[in-house]
Each structure stands twice: as structure tokens, then as C-alpha cells.
Amino acid sequence: MLAAAQTMDERALRAELRQQARDLGVAVVVTDVVLPFLNAVGRAWERGDCTVATEHFASQVVRSWLNSVALSDADTSATATATAIDPVVLACPPGERHDLGLLCFHVLLVGAGVPSRFLGSDTPLPGLADVCRVVGASGVIVSATRSRVFEAHGGALRVLARHYPLAIGGAGADADLAERVNATLLPADMRRSLAQVVRWHRGDAVGLTVSA
Template sequence: MQGNGRGDDTVADDGIDWDDHAGRGLEIVTRLHALLDVDDTPSAGRLVDEVLSRMELADAVSSVLMPFLRHVGARWESGQLSVAQEHWASQLVRNRLAGLWDRVSVTDGPVALVACPPGERHDIAPLAFCVLLAHAGWQARFYGADTPLPDLAAVAARVRPDVVVLAASRRSAFLARAQEVRRLALDHTVAIAGSGASAQVAAELDAHWLGHDVADGVAEASRLVRRADAARPGAAS
């Protein structure tokens, strides 16, 4: 099969047990990789669209989109995928998330500023996090990859967000800016996320760790806001 624009619906989604909540994620990710291997990009795109229409958004992101991207990265590093294939897979997920992002409008609720620190260019996971935040009622503002922290701090001083989230795939991306992050944490609730984040790194930065999973990160961010509200003078006991 070649990527001739027609695709093959049988290869794309036939046989997937959509009611198997425990196993469908792995099955879909496996199917997406099979389609990527033969460059059947039309069918892969249709399968992702089917995932987003049939599954709860948080489940689709946590059990399909993010694992798919992680496996794509691992296969590219091992030489199993070309740069072109890796770029296409990343763009597929990015485009679908951007479409979801564009359709969400939240004008009330807690405010989150989400950005990647300088040197970090992997911004799809934080984009997914913003989409989930918005669907959970947050006013999420996404600043993307390689964001200068002084610029982000200036925005935070004006906006007074409930939380500032920094996301990075490498531990060094956080620690290289430790002083700036600690300075930001003096005035704002700062949280870190991504594969480079951990409880240990968060402690070194005077920040909070949102965990490994983007959907769980939304719940943890909400807990941070509730704790901050409860700690304010005059809050109901």
C-alpha cells in the first residue's frame, strides 16, 4: 500500500474494539504505526479523527496521541523512521490539537500561562495540556517553544495568572534556568511538566510537579489553585 491519497479504511480502523477502554489505546497506536510505516497518511489522519470523535478527549490524548508521539520519537532515534515520517506524524497530531484549540473559547475560570523554557522546542505535549485545560474550564494561554523567561515573567506580572506552567523534555532545560524559575516562583505559583520534569527537579526550582500524564496534570493544576485559594487570608475554613 502506498500513500496515494485514497487510503484504506480496513487497515485504518476495522477491527478496533472501541468499547475496550483498557486495550484500545495500544491497538490504535499500533495501527497508526502500521499506517506510518507504509506512508498511508490519509488513513492515519482519518483514524486520528475517528479517535477524537469516539473517545473522551483526555483519554484520546493520554492513551493515543501522546504515546504515539513518544513511540515515533523512539523509532526515529533508533533509525526505524525517517525524518520525513517523524515530521509528518508530529504535524498530524499538532494540526488536530490546534484545531481543537481554535474551537475552544473560555472567558472565565482560572488562568494558566503555559510555555517551554529557552532551548526547548518540543511543544506538542504542552499544546495538548492547554487544550485539556481549556476543556476543563481554564483560560489557558499557550506561548509555545523556546520562550524567554523574562518575557514570560513580564506577562505574568500583568496578567496575574493562577499558575505558570513550564514544560520541557529534558531536565537540563529546567535547571539551566533555575535562577529565573525560582525568581518567577517568588511571585507566582509555578509548575513544571514534561518528560524532563520530576518531583526532584521541581523541588530544586521551588516549583510544583504536575506528573507525567497530561490529563493528570490538569487535575493537579486544579488542586494547586484550590490550595492557593484556601491559603488566602479570609478564606473559609
């Protein structure tokens, strides 16, 4: 896939993702193919083995595949039934453009039957609170690659956590930050995070709690 990205071979990249999804299922492709692929692109970029343009191209192909599977999963009967359940809302704070990890998590949630609304990168936090109110969010998941992005919005996140169970994830999230903003820290391992959010959403685990 890295070779296909380097030669801008979109057809080969898409065909590989489609084939792997047929063989392994979407969830496994997200955790075992897409995330390692994005990291491989990142390492190649850091080594100077691929250009910023290649990284943008790979990110866009992955994004469009993730969007297409999220849409088709949202139409399946399991998730259609689940629309009666309050959704989880997913967003990156202002200043954070790295939203592909969160989009991967959205696809995993939808596939597991947890209704999810993905707002993506650079989301103004007052707007995020509005969306939560409109959809009657059962919880909010905010992710960022750099801890300073969370720190810059600590006050607004604490306010959000007073109204909705809040969880933070991504490479910029840590236990100390989570404690400071009254959030639950989601593990970097997306399978473990997914299991935690699914349990919490079904209401059979302490998982995320609303602070007083």
C-alpha cells in the same frame, strides 16, 4: 497510525484522530492515542524504523489536530464562562523545542474548563513573565524534556516562582529540580497532573503555592 505516518498519509492520520475523538472524546484521545502515538514514533525513530522527516510529519499532523481542538474547545460555553477566571500560562524554556507534551496538556486544560495560554517552545523567560503580568496569570507551567534545560534557567525560574505559582512537568522535571526552583512537580501521568491543576485552579487544594 504509525503505518500512515510512515507512508505520509495525512488524510488517514487526520481521519483516525477525528474518528477516535468522536468515539472516545478529545481528552481520552490525547492521553490514550496521541501520547502513545508520539512515543511510538519516537521509538521507531530511535530504532531507525522511521526517518527524521517522518517524525517531523507526524509531529506536524498531531500539532495541527491539537491546535484545532484547543481552538474549538476554547469557544465552547464552559470555557467561555471561564474566561473571567485568570488563566494558567504554559511555556517551554529557551533551548527547549519539545513542546508537544505541553500542547497536549493545554488541550486537556481547555477541555476541563481551565483557561490556558499556550506559548510553546523556546520561550524567553522575561517574555513569559511579561505575559503572566498582562493576562494576570493564576499560575505558570513550564515543561522540558531534558533536566539541563531547567537547570540552565534555574535562576529565572526561581524569580518567576516569587511572583506566580510555578509548576514544572515533562520528562526533564524531577522532585529535586522542583524544590530548587520553588515549583510544584507535576506527575508524568497527564490525567493525574490535570486533576491536580484543576483542583488547584478551583482553589480547593494546596497544589501550587506562591513562595515567600
